[in-house]
Amino acid sequence: MAMESTLQVRMDSALKAEVEALYKSLGTSFAEAVRIFAQQSIREGGMPFTPSLKAWDELTQDEIDARLRKSMADVSAGRVLSQDQLDAKMRERFARE
Numbered sequence: 001m002a003m004e005s006t007l008q009v010r011m012d013s014a015l016k017a018e019v020e021a022l023y024k025s026l027g028t029s030f031a032e033a034v035r036i037f038a039q040q041s042i043r044e045g046g047m048p049f050t051p052s053l054k055a056w057d058e059l060t061q062d063e064i065d066a067r068l069r070k071s072m073a074d075v076s077a078g079r080v081l082s083q084d085q086l087d088a089k090m091r092e093r094f095a096r097e
Helices: 013-025 030-044 061-076 083-096
Strands: none
Touching: 013 030, 030 083
């Protein structure tokens, strides 16, 4: 896929350093994570996750249970991919473009 467009995002430098270190530890880059986010957004027809204003430790037990049930349903329905499966899909997608 030709990389012919540039996206500029302004953010706090501490946040940028932290997220870059995170993705480096995962064997990829923040820029690649943004590209994956964009591809998943297209695939999902929107945000590839449900935005929430609450941090995990602010959720009630019922809210946590509901999220876990949804996650288990997603896994059972095949809507969740392993990292290897996602990598293979991304390689296949980029090979076609």
